[in-house]
Amino acid sequence: MDDFDKYFTIGQITDLHVGRKIPFPSGEMDLFDRLVKAVDHLNSIGPPLDMAVVSGDLANHGKEEDYLRVKSELDRLNFPYFIVMGNHDQRETLLKVFSDHPYLVTDDEFIQYTIEDKPIRIIALDTLEPGSHRGLLCEARLKWLEEKLSEQKERPTLIFMHHPPFDTGMPYPDNLGMNGKKEFGKVIKKHPQIEAIASGHTHRDSVLLWNGTVVYVTPSSAFSYGLEFHDVDDLDPLNEPPAIRIFRWDAEVGLVSHLSFIGNYEYGITEGVPEPPKN
Numbered sequence: 001m002d003d004f005d006k007y008f009t010i011g012q013i014t015d016l017h018v019g020r021k022i023p024f025p026s027g028e029m030d031l032f033d034r035l036v037k038a039v040d041h042l043n044s045i046g047p048p049l050d051m052a053v054v055s056g057d058l059a060n061h062g063k064e065e066d067y068l069r070v071k072s073e074l075d076r077l078n079f080p081y082f083i084v085m086g087n088h089d090q091r092e093t094l095l096k097v098f099s100d101h102p103y104l105v106t107d108d109e110f111i112q113y114t115i116e117d118k119p120i121r122i123i124a125l126d127t128l129e130p131g132s133h134r135g136l137l138c139e140a141r142l143k144w145l146e147e148k149l150s151e152q153k154e155r156p157t158l159i160f161m162h163h164p165p166f167d168t169g170m171p172y173p174d175n176l177g178m179n180g181k182k183e184f185g186k187v188i189k190k191h192p193q194i195e196a197i198a199s200g201h202t203h204r205d206s207v208l209l210w211n212g213t214v215v216y217v218t219p220s221s222a223f224s225y226g227l228e229f230h231d232v233d234d235l236d237p238l239n240e241p242p243a244i245r246i247f248r249w250d251a252e253v254g255l256v257s258h259l260s261f262i263g264n265y266e267y268g269i270t271e272g273v274p275e276p277p278k279n
């Protein structure tokens with residue numbers, strides 16, 4: 001067994017918003033082009049990732065034609081990927097387009113599932129509340145989660161969900177935040193096997209120790225919203241470097257998070273290790 005068999009890597013991309021075009025002074029940004037770059041970026045990482053999770057807002061208007069374009073790109077990934085619902089997503093249309101994804105089933109109206117055959121257990125939650133940009137974890141969804149977590153109390157677990165379960169201090173995204181945070185927190189607190197929760201939605205990077213686990217908010221692989229702590233009516237998109245997150249699970253170390261910026265950035269020239277000063 002070489003070193004690469006000892007760990008397991010999961011790429012997270014989020015908030016693709018395909019179907020939207022954003023005018024910038026430097027020219028129009030078609031977010032489909034951003035997805036192409038994100039897929040290339042994920043495929044360029046070596047050794048290859050083991051899997052990816054796409055944590056919501058795949059298509060900006062939930063249209064079938066856009067999901068088809070999203071699927072054509074995601075299918076280029078060199079490893080399996082799994083989908084989580086976002087507030088811009090449309091469950092029925094997404095299920096129709098991704099009908100070859102057997103885990104996308106609806107026993108009830110929600111698309112929640114577990115992935116059991118990996119070194120770290122993965123649980124995907126559905127925070128979509130149709131007609132609202134705010135998210136929700138209702139009683140039914142939390143009951144399902146509690147049952148799943150109680151099934152395997154010893155197994156390290158990583159939860160994916162679209163909406164962050166905490167207020168970031170940025171009023172604009174917080175106004176579009178999640179209902180049911182407190183009740184969700186009570187469930188999480190009871191289960192120390194949860195290594196982390198990974199979310200998206202705000203299009204910015206944030207991290208919080210919350211109810212005994214770490215919550216990551218991953219930036220969009222398409223575009224960002226600015227760091228704005230004032231209460232503003234609207235927020236313009238910002239052309240910061242888009243990013244993905246990589247989780248590296250090593251049973252001896254734990255779950256390490258790495259943010260990786262999409263794009264070509266210069267390397268400096270190595271000058272060697274400086275000599276320690278002599279006295």
Ligand SMILES: [Fe+2]
Nearest residue numbers: 015057201202
């Ligand atoms: Fe989004």
Ligand SMILES: [Fe+2]
Nearest residue numbers: 057086087201
């Ligand atoms: Fe969102």
